[in-house]
Amino acid sequence: MYSVAAAAAAASPPRRDFISITLSPEEAVGAGGYNNSKAWRRRSCWRKWKQLSRLQRSVILFLFAALAVCGVISYTSVGEPWKRLTNKSLDDQRMDPEIPGLKLANPAVLPAPQKADSNLGDYPEFSPQKLPKPPHVRRGPSNLQIKPPWKDVRLKSQHHSSRIVEELVQADKEEKMEKSVISWRGAVIEPDQSTEPPSSKIREPEKPSSVEGEDQKEPVPINERQMAVIEAFRHAWKGYKDFAWGHDELKPLSKSYSEWFGLGLTLIDALDTMWILGLKEEFDEARKWVANNLVFDKNVDVNLFESTIRILGGLLSTYHLSGDSLFLEKAKDIGNRLMPAFKTPSKVPYSDVNIGRGTAHPPRWTSDSTVAEVTSIQLEFRELSRLTGEEKFQKAVDEVMKHVHTLSGKNDGLVPMFINTNSGQFTHLGVYTLGARADSYYEYLLKQWIQGGKKENELLEDYMRAIEGVKKHLLQRSQPKKLTFVGELAHGHFSAKMDHLVCFLPGTLALGAHNGLTADHMKLAEALIETCYQMYAQVETGLSPEIVHFNLHAQKGHKDVEIKPADRHNLLRPETVESLFYMYRFTGDKKYQDWGWEILQNFNKYTRVPTGGYTSINNVQNPTNPEPRDKMESFFLGETLKYMFLLFSDDVDLINLDKYVFNTEAHPLPIWVPA
Numbered sequence: 001m002y003s004v005a006a007a008a009a010a011a012s013p014p015r016r017d018f019i020s021i022t023l024s025p026e027e028a029v030g031a032g033g034y035n036n037s038k039a040w041r042r043r044s045c046w047r048k049w050k051q052l053s054r055l056q057r058s059v060i061l062f063l064f065a066a067l068a069v070c071g072v073i074s075y076t077s078v079g080e081p082w083k084r085l086t087n088k089s090l091d092d093q094r095m096d097p098e099i100p101g102l103k104l105a106n107p108a109v110l111p112a113p114q115k116a117d118s119n120l121g122d123y124p125e126f127s128p129q130k131l132p133k134p135p136h137v138r139r140g141p142s143n144l145q146i147k148p149p150w151k152d153v154r155l156k157s158q159h160h161s162s163r164i165v166e167e168l169v170q171a172d173k174e175e176k177m178e179k180s181v182i183s184w185r186g187a188v189i190e191p192d193q194s195t196e197p198p199s200s201k202i203r204e205p206e207k208p209s210s211v212e213g214e215d216q217k218e219p220v221p222i223n224e225r226q227m228a229v230i231e232a233f234r235h236a237w238k239g240y241k242d243f244a245w246g247h248d249e250l251k252p253l254s255k256s257y258s259e260w261f262g263l264g265l266t267l268i269d270a271l272d273t274m275w276i277l278g279l280k281e282e283f284d285e286a287r288k289w290v291a292n293n294l295v296f297d298k299n300v301d302v303n304l305f306e307s308t309i310r311i312l313g314g315l316l317s318t319y320h321l322s323g324d325s326l327f328l329e330k331a332k333d334i335g336n337r338l339m340p341a342f343k344t345p346s347k348v349p350y351s352d353v354n355i356g357r358g359t360a361h362p363p364r365w366t367s368d369s370t371v372a373e374v375t376s377i378q379l380e381f382r383e384l385s386r387l388t389g390e391e392k393f394q395k396a397v398d399e400v401m402k403h404v405h406t407l408s409g410k411n412d413g414l415v416p417m418f419i420n421t422n423s424g425q426f427t428h429l430g431v432y433t434l435g436a437r438a439d440s441y442y443e444y445l446l447k448q449w450i451q452g453g454k455k456e457n458e459l460l461e462d463y464m465r466a467i468e469g470v471k472k473h474l475l476q477r478s479q480p481k482k483l484t485f486v487g488e489l490a491h492g493h494f495s496a497k498m499d500h501l502v503c504f505l506p507g508t509l510a511l512g513a514h515n516g517l518t519a520d521h522m523k524l525a526e527a528l529i530e531t532c533y534q535m536y537a538q539v540e541t542g543l544s545p546e547i548v549h550f551n552l553h554a555q556k557g558h559k560d561v562e563i564k565p566a567d568r569h570n571l572l573r574p575e576t577v578e579s580l581f582y583m584y585r586f587t588g589d590k591k592y593q594d595w596g597w598e599i600l601q602n603f604n605k606y607t608r609v610p611t612g613g614y615t616s617i618n619n620v621q622n623p624t625n626p627e628p629r630d631k632m633e634s635f636f637l638g639e640t641l642k643y644m645f646l647l648f649s650d651d652v653d654l655i656n657l658d659k660y661v662f663n664t665e666a667h668p669l670p671i672w673v674p675a
Contacts, residue, residue, distance in 0.1 A: 220651035222278075225597055229645040230277050232604065232614075233270075236637055237282055239612025240266055246293055252613030253630040261302045264294060269310050269638030271318040271327075272667055276655065277645055283322075291326055296334050299356040304341045304349055305373035307334065309665040310634060312380045316387070317667035328387060335384045335393055342396040346424025347403060349374055349396075368418040368427055374400055376440035378448050379663045386672065401448070404441075405458050411489070412472055413465030415441060430491040432473065435499030435547075440664040442466050443508050447661050450515055453672050463512070467521065470505075478550035478560035483534055484527040485550050496550040500573050503532035503544075504664075507579035514586050514657065522586075529583050532576040533595045535561060542602035543570045543620045563621060569629065571616045572607060574639035574666065581647040585657060596647045603640075639666035 049057070222230075236250075244250040244257030248265040251258055267286050274283040315331035318324070337355040344350060350360040351369045362369065378397040385394035409416055409426035416426040417437040434442060445463035449456055474486045476496060486502050488495045509525035535544040538561045547567035551558055577596055584592040606626045607614045614636060618627035643666060646655060660668040 220649065220654070223648060223650075225593070225600075225648035226645055228600065229641055229648065230279070232600065232608075232644075233273065233277060233279070233637065233641050234282075235608065236613050236632065236641070237270070237274075237279075239609065239614075239632070240637075241285075242612055246289055249634055250613045250632040251630045252609035252611065252615050252632055253628055255611065258631065261307060262298065262300055263296070263302070263307070263311060264289065265310055266632075266634040266637060268294075268314045269634040269665065271314055272321055273637055273642040273645075275318065275321045276642060287324070287326070290330060294330060296330075296337050296355050299354065301352045301354050302338075303373075304338055304351055304353055304360075305370075305377060307353075307355075308338065308377040308380050309663055309667075310638065312338070312384065313663040313665050313667035313669070314638065316380060316383055316669060317663075319387075320668070320670055331384060332388055335381065339392065339396065342400075344421045346421060347396075347399045348419055348421045348424050349377075349400065350421055362421055366418075367422055368420050370437040371404070371415050371417055371419050371426070372436075372438050372440045374419060375404060376444045376664055378444055379451055379661065379669055382448070382451065383669050401459070405462060410469075412469035413462060413467070414469040414473065414489075415466075431489070432469075433488040433499075434470065434474065434486050434502045434505060435488070435497075436501055439499075439501045439504060443504055443664055446508055446512050446515075447663075450511070450661050451669065451671055454515070464517070467509070471524075476550070476552065478531075479552060479554040481534070481560050483531040483550065483560050484524070485531050486528070487550070496552055497547060498531075498535075498550065499547050500532075500535065500544050501575055503528075503535070503575035503579055505579070506532060507582035510579070510582045510586050511657070525579075525583065529576075529579050529592070532579060536576065536595075536599055536602070539563070539620050541570075541606050541617075541620045541623050541626055542598060543606060543617070543626075544573075544576065545570060545620050546573075568620050569616065569618045570607070570620050572603065572614060572633055572636040572640055574635060574643055577640055577643045577647060578662075578666065581643045582657075584647055585652065593648055596644060600644055635665065642666050 052060075239252045239255075240250045243252070243255040244266065246264050246267065247257035248260045248262065249258045250266065267289060271283065271286055271290075274286065312331055312334050315327045315334070319327035319331065334355070337358070338353050340358050341349040341351075341353045341360040343360065348369060350362050351373060352363065353360045378401060381393040381397040385391055403424060404415070404419070407415075407419075407424075407426055409429050411432055414432040415438060416429050417431060417433065418427045419425065420427050432438075442463065445459050445466065449459040449463065452459075454460075470486060473489050473494075475484065476487050476494070477484055478496070485496070485498050486505065488497050506525040506529035509521040509528070513519060513522035513525065532544075535548055536542055538559045539545065545563045545568045547564070549562045549564065550560055551562060577599060580592045580596045583589070584596075603614060606623070607617055607628070609615055609628075613632045615628040616631050616633065618629055620626065655662075655668050659671055661671055662668050
């Protein structure tokens with residue numbers, strides 16, 4: 001109800017008029033007063049906003065603007081991962097292996113090279129790929145990274161390395177992935193793979209996988225070049241049999257022998273070579289010696305690494321090829337006798353073991369072991385566990401790899417050369433090489449991953465990161481032929497020095513590419529095997545020295561390769577022939593066979609001893625007098641001639657690389673197949 005009150009003002013003094021109005025709730029609503037409507041709330045908020053001071057309104061507007069900016073930044077940072085997740089199902093449908101025509105024999109595990117950064121020069125394809133840092137893997141503090149005293153040299157080296165790797169695969173820049181993948185801790189893994197390593201629990205012993213019964217469906221005729229390898233082997237074997245039978249190594253010039261461990265190294269190293277070459281008579285003779293004369297209960301110190309790759313690896317391989325349990329029994333015996341090496345405070349094994357007394361120790365002059373030696377025994381011990389059902393062998397070597405995986409002191413995946421058996425830490429930090437003392441660490445990362453069925457992802461992660469480290473720090477090009485080579489890094493200073501041992505790398509890269517890793521690994525392999533061949537072709541005898549130095553600047557009258565007097569010996573090493581075998585097996589390019597044939601002919605010309613055997617030489621630059629050293633290394637029969645024979649074969653089932661993986665002494669071991 002309305003009530004109105006009015007008052008009349010007196011003439012003076014002046015007064016103001018007031019009106020009082022009273023509204024009931026029903027009337028107020030009907031008259032359009034406050035009703036909690038959106039329009040009313042908007043008018044109420046506007047009044048409150050106008051009541052604020054100018055400063056208050058400015059602060060509020062600033063806060064809203066800041067929130068908007070943060071929102072945009074957050075969207076851009078998470079938008080791409082969400083986009084990838086959204087597209088993944090479409091990719092899976094496109095690349096479904098069940099769709100006819102899309103099933104792959106060797107599906108890709110890692111993507112093709114990504115587009116390089118704009119500041120990496122003219123070679124975008126082989127620039128180091130950025131791997132995301134695993135969030136929960138312990139890494140060393142940043143101050144452990146060695147600072148280069150020659151900063152300008154290192155920067156220039158990295159720039160050239162990037163240019164080199166980018167140029168090599170320009171033709172493959174548009175190559176696409178063959179199968180959708182998932183990123184995991186810096187490596188990219190097949191979607192259907194388990195992220196857990198295989199169980200260390202061994203359920204039951206495994207049976208051998210015989211090449212004769214399984215791989216060789218139809219015998220392929222032996223060609224003339226293979227016959228030449230057989231003849232070379234028989235000539236070498238004749239010298240060993242006549243002058244060094246049952247001893248470690250032949251001295252062909254003096255018609256005598258030398259002992260290292262006193263365990264018939266050459267004979268054991270050559271067992272599977274004889275089987276593969278089809279030399280039954282020679283194999284049977286050697287088998288009798290193993291049965292009657294090979295005794296490990298001796299008071300003798302052996303090197304853990306060398307005895308593992310040559311003796312244990314040779315016995316295991318021969319067991320698989322022949323099916324003869326004698327070799328497995330001997331392998332188990334030597335395996336048990338090597339186990340004391342792992343009794344160290346850090347579980348990083350000692351370098352030397354007394355196989356008779358059951359004791360182990362480091363070298364007399366240091367408590368360090370070399371990184372290559374402690375990380376290149378895994379294939380053999382893991383296989384011994386699988387065959388015998390005793391998990392202790394695999395457990396010991398797996399602990400070493402897991403420990404090294406977590407260590408600080410690495411440089412983009414590259415490892416130092418030494419590790420202390422007491423502390424378990426890397427020593428002599430800042431020196432990185434793919435040559436002696438480190439080489440087979442990288443080889444066994446990939447090969448363990450292959451051996452275990454491509455399930456142990458930490459191994460793959462470490463391998464991929466190391467190859468990126470090689471590209472970033474160690475890759476350079478020589479003058480005048482622009483040969484791609486792998487040098488060394490010492491406290492930031494690049495050295496154009498390359499060991500012949502590094503020539504394992506092209507074959508390893510090709511093996512990884514064959515097993516689905518990124519395509520640029522094969523391009524790098526092709527470039528490096530050309531370099532390894534030139535290490536032979538540019539030398540007067542056609543044989544490579546132990547070490548070469550590459551010219552980084554063109555000089556009149558100078559080749560790419562320079563050889564120092566202390567480095568010009570040749571030990572009949574297998575690494576280049578090994579990589580030629582992989583390259584021919586995966587590409588079918590006949591030039592790799594031709595290069596291997598040249599090398600074999602030069603071995604025959606400069607290292608063959610008429611009375612039997614081959615000898616290492618002191619001077620590859622003197623065709624008239626190469627200065628023979630009077631020593632035939634066991635690996636000449638165990639590796640060099642074996643890889644020669646396989647290189648010249650067109651039978652892909654002769655040691656099928658989808659079923660076998662070679663250890664670092666060329667002894668093939670089976671790839672594990674799920675039961």
